[in-house]
Amino acid sequence: MATATETDAMRRAVALSARALGDTAPNPVVGCVILDASGTPVGEGWHQRAGGPHAEVHALLAAGERARGGTALVTLEPCNHTGRTGPCAQALIKAGIARVVYAVADPNPSASGGAATLRAAGVDVEGGLLAAEAEAVNIAFLTSVRLERPYVRWKYAATLDGRIAAADGSSRWISSAESRADVHRLRAEADAVVVGSGTLRADDPHLAVRGIDGVTQPLRVVVDTRAVITPDARVLDDAAPTLVAVGKDADTAHLPGVDTVALPYGPSGHGVDVTALLAALHARGVRSVLLEGGPTLAGAFVAAGAVDQVVGYLAPALLGAGPTALGDAGISTIAQALRLDVTDVARLGPDLRVTAVPTATAPQES
Known part of the structure; x- marks a missing residue:
């Protein structure tokens, strides 16, 4: 059984792992x-x-040599395969580590088996220490292995009456500077940021991370079914890579040199198929998506069962009219409502940030 010292060390290991969010996909x-x-x-x-x-x-x-006879605390089961680097299980054995404690078993068949290899070499092995904490940090990778699609975090900013823009379409700025800075943190932790053509037309967003040094810029993805984007769109500059996802028969001749992917249409015949979009992103190495699209795209993701976490920035303001955060999601009765578990509530300047996950996938208490 893990000691208090080992538990403290594992908590430190979890904190260390979070430093690389957005950099390792x-x-x-x-x-x-x-x-x-x-x-x-x-x-x-x-x-x-x-x-x-x-x-x-x-x-x-x-x-160095101080590792001999010691204990390694690792947030994920040490890998057991040779890829671009060697197997960590063998590195631990070679260093003379006597005990390995890991938080989460590696679900990836090509890399798992490290615990068995360590035990076969006489190393004392224990798993499951602070598993919930380690899994929460590494949820994008774990989701990608388990579901073969990226982890999707939907972010929106709205007034207390649920409006994301005024009746005239103006939306800058509903949320505070503190909330907007936090969004850049979420972008920095994501492998891809996704918006739809409606957001593109309304805001001409840039989508690159600002205000954070040394960040790996996420892939900017525009879901533009009819390829209405123009070459002068801000998202097509060289600040970060960009992918334009279009319908399977869209004309992209006006976008020479732009990375595009043609996808089938969704079940309703409108918009691209969300499952196909996520599969295309997964094939490109994307493991985490920050969905910043407007209500139509958000509704399509919810309808597809492809939202793993919701982050809502709620501003203390009322508009009374204007678009709401979520469009048609295929929900017609209260019994079909997507119920959420609130996992965190924080104050950011004047705003509230509410984080929630679908009830069926809510993390269990450790």
């Missing part, structure tokens, strides 16, 4: 802390980017 975020034989922390690290050393390797390098 298609790989997971992982943190590792090494304790020497007496239980003193002697090394730590995290997986910083795809193709680079894994968390265990960084931590072992920091610990």
Whole structure:
């Protein structure tokens, strides 16, 4: 059974893993802390980017010989395969680690089996320590493996009466500067930011991350069924990569040099198929999506069962008219309502940020 010292070290490893959110796709975020034989922390690290050393390797390098006979706390079961880097299970064995405690078992068949390899080499292995905390940080990777699609976080800003714009279409700024800065944090943690053509026409958004140094810019995705986007759209500049998703028979001749993907139409015959869009993004290595689209696109994602988390920024203001945050989502009666579990409520300047997940996928208490 894990000791209090090991629990503290695992909590540190979880915090370390979060430093790489948005930087490691298609790989997971992982943190590792090494304790020497007496239980003193002697090394730590995290997986910083795809193709680079894994968390265990960084931590072992920091610990050096002090790792021998010690304990490794890792947020994800050490990998057991050779890709662009070697298997971490073997690195731990070679370093003389006597005990490995991991939080979450690796669901990826090509990388799992590290725990068994360690046990076969005589290493004491324990799993499940702070599993809920580690899973919450690494939910994008875990979702992508389990569902074979990216994890989708839908973000919107609205007044207390649920309006995302006034009757005349004006929407800047409903939310506060503090809320808008927080949105850039969410963008920085995502692999792709997705908007629809309605948002494109109304706001001409840029979608790149601002105000955060050293960030890996997410892929900017415009869902533009009829390819109405023009070459001078701000989202087509070189600040970040951009993908325009269009209907299967859309004419894109006016977009030379623009990365496009043609997709089938959705079940209603309007808009692109959300499942096909997510499959295309997954094939490109996208593991987390920040959905910033307007009510029509948000409704299509909800109808497709493809929203894993909702983040609503609620401003203390009333409009009384204007578009609402969510459009038609195929819900016609109260019995069909998508029920949510609120997982966090925070004050950001004058606004409230409410975070919730669909009840069926709400995380369990640890």
